[in-house]
Amino acid sequence: MKPPQAASADATSRPAGVSGAAPTGGLLHKLDPTLESILELARWAPSGDNTQPWRFELLDARRLVVHGHDTRDHCVYDLDGHPSQISIGALLETMAIAASTVELATRITPHADAPPHRPTLTVEFIDQPGLAPDPLAAHIITRSVQRLPLSRRPLTASEKAALTATLPAGYTVCWLEGRQRTAAAGLMFRNAKLRLTMPEAHQVHQAVIEWNARHSADRMPDRALGVDRFTAKMMRWVMHDWRRVEFFNTWLAGTVAPRLQMDLIPGLACAAHFVLAAPIRPHRTGDYLAAGRAMQRFWLTATALGLQLQPEMTPLIFSRYVRDGRVFSGTRGMQERAAVLAHDGERLVGQAAWERAVFMGRIGAGPPAQARSLRRPLADLIIAP
Numbered sequence: 537m538k539p540p541q542a543a544s545a546d547a548t549s550r551p552a553g554v555s556g557a558a559p560t561g562g563l564l565h566k567l568d569p570t571l572e573s574i575l576e577l578a579r580w581a582p583s584g585d586n587t588q589p590w591r592f593e594l595l596d597a598r599r600l601v602v603h604g605h606d607t608r609d610h611c612v613y614d615l616d617g618h619p620s621q622i623s624i625g626a627l628l629e630t631m632a633i634a635a636s637t638v639e640l641a642t643r644i645t646p647h648a649d650a651p652p653h654r655p656t657l658t659v660e661f662i663d664q665p666g667l668a669p670d671p672l673a674a675h676i677i678t679r680s681v682q683r684l685p686l687s688r689r690p691l692t693a694s695e696k697a698a699l700t701a702t703l704p705a706g707y708t709v710c711w712l713e714g715r716q717r718t719a720a721a722g723l724m725f726r727n728a729k730l731r732l733t734m735p736e737a738h739q740v741h742q743a744v745i746e747w748n749a750r751h752s753a754d755r756m757p758d759r760a761l762g763v764d765r766f767t768a769k770m771m772r773w774v775m776h777d778w779r780r781v782e783f784f785n786t787w788l789a790g791t792v793a794p795r796l797q798m799d800l801i802p803g804l805a806c807a808a809h810f811v812l813a814a815p816i817r818p819h820r821t822g823d824y825l826a827a828g829r830a831m832q833r834f835w836l837t838a839t840a841l842g843l844q845l846q847p848e849m850t851p852l853i854f855s856r857y858v859r860d861g862r863v864f865s866g867t868r869g870m871q872e873r874a875a876v877l878a879h880d881g882e883r884l885v886g887q888a889a890w891e892r893a894v895f896m897g898r899i900g901a902g903p904p905a906q907a908r909s910l911r912r913p914l915a916d917l918i919i920a921p
Contacts, residue, residue, distance in 0.1 A: 568597035570638050572914070574661065575600075577634035577676050579911045581832065583623035584613065584849070585744040586755055586909040590627055591919045598640075598662070601647075602627065603919065604655040612736040612864055615853050617653055618824045622894065624655055625828020630676055633836075635661050637669040646822065655821050672836040679836055680908040682844035683762030683798065685805030686900030695841055702837040706815025707830050710885045713808040719884055720848075720898075721803025727851050727877050728795040733785055734865040735778050747772050750907040759907035763797045802846065807900035809848065811885050813892040827894035838899060848896045851881045855890065 567575075575592060583589060593601040604624040606617030614620055632642040640661040650656035690713060691699075700709050712720045731737040747768075749757035758768050771794060774780045784790025803809070812834065814827055838845050855878035857864045863871060882890040 567594065567918070570640075571597055571600070571661070573638065574631060574634045574640075575914055575917075577673065578627055578631040579914055579917060580676050580679075581623065581627040581630040582679070582681075582835065582847075583626070584619045584847075585611075585740070586752065586911075587620070587623070587744075588754070588912055588917070589620045589623055590917070592917055593919050593921050595658075595921070599658065599660045602657045602659055604657070606653050608653060611740050612734075613740060613850065613853055615856055615862070615864075617655075618818070619849060619853065621655060621821055621824035622828035622831060624657075625825035625830075626832035627828075628657070628659070628825065629829035629832040631659060633670040633673050633676065636667055637673045639663065639665055639667045641667060646825075652821060655825070672833065672840060675836045675839040678904060679839040680905045681760070681846055682902060682905045683760060683802060683846050684902070684905070685802050686844055686898070686902040687807065688805060689807055689901055691807045691843075691899070695843065698841060699834055699837055702833045703812070703830050704826070708813045708889065709834075710811040710813065710889050711808050712810060712884065716884065717806065717808055718804065719880075720809035721800055723851060723877065723880055723884065724803045724848055725795050725800040726880075727854070728799040729791050730854065730870065730873055730877065731850055732781075732791045732794065734867045734870055736865050736867075738775065738778055738781055742775055745775075751910050753910045753912050756909055757907050760905060760909065761798060762802060763794060767793050767797060803898060805900075806898040807843075809898045810896070811889060811893045812895040813889045814894050815892070817891050818894055824894070831895045834895075842901060843899055844902045844904065845897050845899050848898060851877060852893050852896055854878065855881055859891070 571594070579588070587607060589605050589607065591603045591605075593603060595601065602624070604620070606620035607614040608617045608620075628642075628644055635642050641664040643660040643662060645658045645660070647656040647658070691711070696709075696711065703709070744755050745758055745761070746752040746755040747758045750759045751757055758772070761768065761771075763771065774784050774790060781790065812827070812831060814823065814830075816823075818824055818827060835845055854864065854874045856862075858871070858875045858878040864874070865871070884890075885893070
């Protein structure tokens, strides 16, 4: 069986690798064709801000090491590296799905001695004749983030059942519909002010947006942000310097237009918001890797159903800062505002589900995104042993 063809990136990527090992295209010509087909699909796994926090070390035709890394040192959103670990989990699940299309089972062995900020795993692909291909493989590349408004048509009972059934045992979905959808949109609108008025987040936003772009191989293109051209131009000029941001926020209500277009309007224009909750409150790297695998199956199933999805992770991240008593900003009043938002989120879904939450997003019927993040070429993701 042949796996689906991977789309080629139409943007120039910037090579990057884990420390001590530079990416190389010279290894690509030696790559086993079957392993290459798996990795060509696996690299399309989702990651926060399109960071792609993984590199591949090839051991032989059926074994490789995934070298993960996180951005906790410079990204306020990557608390303890857990969002990056969720992304790595999504990569592992995508590998397993892709391998099934060529009758290979997947065995994953974490390296117990790997430091927390560099999760490392050996992945082995094992011949399993007769293994049925996972139908989600057909949707790996087409799955994308849709930040534009979606249909308000409620999800059907069969759609909800299919989405819930794809999750591992113990995971639950909290659907926020009707009035709760409105409350979730308001939560996102207020949460957006938090992230748009602190310098720690501004530094991240400067680094992860590629301006005047419809596609990006290693960042988020501005045309995928969900704002109109005028607002995008204003954002680009303002975000160039933090002093401009402060001035606009103080005197010109600088956050209102972006929050309306990126948070409130799409938050109201969708079928529902949802929260995925793990069986227990996650605390280990393995818990977040498992959450990433569950999240990817949920998202791919949504794509298979013709539904679009947008992650909404910042309420969960800042709530954990509050819950753990961690300071995330030097700006006065940020902790207090985050505490209020954390309480609002907990009240919306319930304390137990909020503390076990690993992923949050909005969902609904609609066309796929025309502007989107692509991925680095595979040659840039392979490192020398």
